[in-house]
Amino acid sequence: MGGEVIVITSGKGGVGKTTAVANLGTGLAMLGRKVVLVDADIGLRNLDIVMGLENRIVYDIVNVVEGRCKLRQALIRDKRFDNLFLLPAAQSRDKDAVTPEQMKALCQELTRDSDYVLIDCPAGIERGFKNAVAGADRAVIVTTPDVSSVRDADRIVGLLEASEIDSPQLLINRVKPSMVRRGDMLDIGDVMDILAIELIGIVPDDEDIVVSTNRGEPAVLDARSRAGQAFRNIARRLDGEEVPFMSLNESGGFWSRLKRLVNIGR
Amino acid sequence: MFEFWSRLWGRQGAGCSKDVAKERLRTVLVHDRASVAPQVFEKLKIDLIRAASRYMDVDESRTQVKLHRQDSAVALVANMPVLRLKHYTEQNNKAARRGDGRPGKAQGRPAPRH
Ligand SMILES: Nc1ncnc2c1ncn2[C@@H]1O[C@H](COP(=O)(O)OP(=O)(O)OP(=O)(O)O)[C@@H](O)[C@H]1O
Ligand SMILES: [Mg+2]
Numbered sequence: 001m002g003g004e005v006i007v008i009t010s011g012k013g014g015v016g017k018t019t020a021v022a023n024l025g026t027g028l029a030m031l032g033r034k035v036v037l038v039d040a041d042i043g044l045r046n047l048d049i050v051m052g053l054e055n056r057i058v059y060d061i062v063n064v065v066e067g068r069c070k071l072r073q074a075l076i077r078d079k080r081f082d083n084l085f086l087l088p089a090a091q092s093r094d095k096d097a098v099t100p101e102q103m104k105a106l107c108q109e110l111t112r113d114s115d116y117v118l119i120d121c122p123a124g125i126e127r128g129f130k131n132a133v134a135g136a137d138r139a140v141i142v143t144t145p146d147v148s149s150v151r152d153a154d155r156i157v158g159l160l161e162a163s164e165i166d167s168p169q170l171l172i173n174r175v176k177p178s179m180v181r182r183g184d185m186l187d188i189g190d191v192m193d194i195l196a197i198e199l200i201g202i203v204p205d206d207e208d209i210v211v212s213t214n215r216g217e218p219a220v221l222d223a224r225s226r227a228g229q230a231f232r233n234i235a236r237r238l239d240g241e242e243v244p245f246m247s248l249n250e251s252g253g254f255w256s257r258l259k260r261l262v263n264i265g266r
Numbered sequence: 267m268f269e270f271w272s273r274l275w276g277r278q279g280a281g282c283s284k285d286v287a288k289e290r291l292r293t294v295l296v297h298d299r300a301s302v303a304p305q306v307f308e309k310l311k312i313d314l315i316r317a318a319s320r321y322m323d324v325d326e327s328r329t330q331v332k333l334h335r336q337d338s339a340v341a342l343v344a345n346m347p348v349l350r351l352k353h354y355t356e357q358n359n360k361a362a363r364r365g366d367g368r369p370g371k372a373q374g375r376p377a378p379r380h
Binding site for chain 1: 283
């Protein structure tokens, strides 16, 4: 079929890579695409629990590359979508249990029978990062609007260029509209100005993410969740659709605020 | 009126913390990018010497190119000792545009015929 391999990466840890992979993967599956999620965070397996699939694991990625099982046997089918699969990370192994060449071969095999392969990259820029990006055609860089995360994202842009993954796209996660309004959080324009790469989407900081992660049900499944809506939009953009960026302002954006002020003035 | 705008825009512009964050990031990223690619400065040095040599003889061995931090700004500082300035004539100028720096004498690639 010849699908695409997209790595979700960040540099800094804890900014929302695993959350993004779970939600975007589920979002693409909701669009009818055949998707495989690969947890490349070997030693710190997490994607399984975020997806609610932790009880179904038999084999993992290291078992596959070591030839202990067939790739097909290690893939776990999602509870909700039969066109969505997870290849779990090994929990008791090191990052160097897989080589970049093995990763490349694995990705190639996976794309033969799927539309998208999403790779959950570990934090950092060492071995694990190099493995995770080895087989990727595209990259999405996740950042939060804080100085250290943006700084690390810039480093990743440089490293991806060196690995010949051009034009990575940026996902800005955990934006707090009230802080942006006060001028106490970098806004989308500031971050875009500094990093100068294409924006794929903005996700608000949302308690629904915590609740949905507790339950092992990605927020994209919740029609009322704002973060879920943001991830649904990003999934459609990944799939090549043009979707307008949503306003993060819960009170209705600039114009309604202007109108409100004018009304008060009258 | 001022209150109207400040209510509309929040505290923005009045030295709010995100402006500080943005300026600090801008500066630190110049240094970060420079430190992971020091060869950029070697290449830039060669380009600068080539450009200057059209107009003057410079001491290549003592030329230095580096970044200099000044408060919140970063400056590119090139220190290039000048040995001799060339005579500025029309002919000289043509040579400068041709890029070989030596009027009438071809260097490397054959000079274009006029
Ligand atoms: N938009 C959001 N709103 C609220 N909480 C969020 C949001 N995105 C992520 N989180 C929370 O932030 C934490 C870190 O998220 P996640 O595990 O996805 O990050 P990560 O980049 O994969 O981390 P690591 O680098 O350790 O792999 C989690 O507790 C998650 O629930
Ligand atoms: Mg993670």
